[in-house]
Amino acid sequence: MDSRGAGRCEIDVSDRLIVALDFSRSGEARSFVDTLGSSVGFYKIGLELFMAGGYFELLEWLVARGKKVFVDLKFFDVPETVKGAVRGLRNRGVTFATVHGNQAILEAAGKEKGDVKILAVTALTSLDRGDLDDLGFQCDIERLVLSRARRALEAGCDGIISSGLEAPMIRYELGGKILVVTPGIRPVDNTSIDDQKRTVDVAQAFVNGADYIVVGRPIRNAPDPKKAAISIQNTISTFWTRQ
Ligand code: C5P
Numbered sequence: 001m002d003s004r005g006a007g008r009c010e011i012d013v014s015d016r017l018i019v020a021l022d023f024s025r026s027g028e029a030r031s032f033v034d035t036l037g038s039s040v041g042f043y044k045i046g047l048e049l050f051m052a053g054g055y056f057e058l059l060e061w062l063v064a065r066g067k068k069v070f071v072d073l074k075f076f077d078v079p080e081t082v083k084g085a086v087r088g089l090r091n092r093g094v095t096f097a098t099v100h101g102n103q104a105i106l107e108a109a110g111k112e113k114g115d116v117k118i119l120a121v122t123a124l125t126s127l128d129r130g131d132l133d134d135l136g137f138q139c140d141i142e143r144l145v146l147s148r149a150r151r152a153l154e155a156g157c158d159g160i161i162s163s164g165l166e167a168p169m170i171r172y173e174l175g176g177k178i179l180v181v182t183p184g185i186r187p188v189d190n191t192s193i194d195d196q197k198r199t200v201d202v203a204q205a206f207v208n209g210a211d212y213i214v215v216g217r218p219i220r221n222a223p224d225p226k227k228a229a230i231s232i233q234n235t236i237s238t239f240w241t242r243q
Contacts, residue, residue, distance in 0.1 A: 020216030110156025120152035164200030171209035
């Protein structure tokens with residue numbers, strides 16, 4: 001199903017690529033941002049950088065350069081603690097933050113979000129059917145992701161993180177009401193390359209219903225990261241200007 005359509009076209013085309021800054025040192029992340037220059041305007045900063053120290057200084061550095069920031073710390077705790085954590089992200093120029101968990105946790109985040117858009121984690125793109133069996137989830141992945149997406153919306157969240165494989169069903173069921181952010185982007189079948197198992201390529205992610213894609217290693221590990229980012233931006237721009 002091609003899910004381009006009403007409600008999904010209001011995002012700047014160049015913002016649809018979010019580059020994951022998965023580095024163990026803040027300085028490496030900064031020089032990577034400098035390398036990519038104007039080819040990328042939206043960055044995700046996650047757990048690895050959080051543990052590196054200087055997380056909020058990096059956030060401010062990115063915001064000062066006009067970059068959008070996605071805080072991917074996947075908050076998962078009792079609702080009061082999640083409330084406090086989300087409150088701490090307000091008025092800092094943060095665009096997205098991720099939250100994990102049940103209805104009460106999502107509601108806590110939805111209530112405190114202020115100017116931050118909350119994305120609920122559905123099922124990690126590094127998990128496949130066997131991994132979900134291990135975790136005790138009997139239902140199929142699509143059903144699990146859809147139920148989490150519905151609950152996230154009810155709880156006042158703005159969107160979800162979903163693999164490109166489940167995105168078509170989310171769009172079909174929920175239309176343009178929900179933001180869909182898709183990691184696990186790979187140029188080819190990925191079974192033997194790294195930990196991502198439920199992957200799609202750049203164009204397919206948008207055909208399937210993504211609003212944004214998150215890309216880490218395919219850009220970071222490319223021989224010329226800036227060239228790789230520009231090539232992805234060109235694919236995105238071709239997709240969104242064709243309609
Ligand atoms: O390197 P790669 O392109 O796999 O990076 C994907 C990024 O998206 C990582 O930073 C990872 O933490 C994040 N992510 C994910 N799956 C989710 C949520 C976030 O891969 N469900």
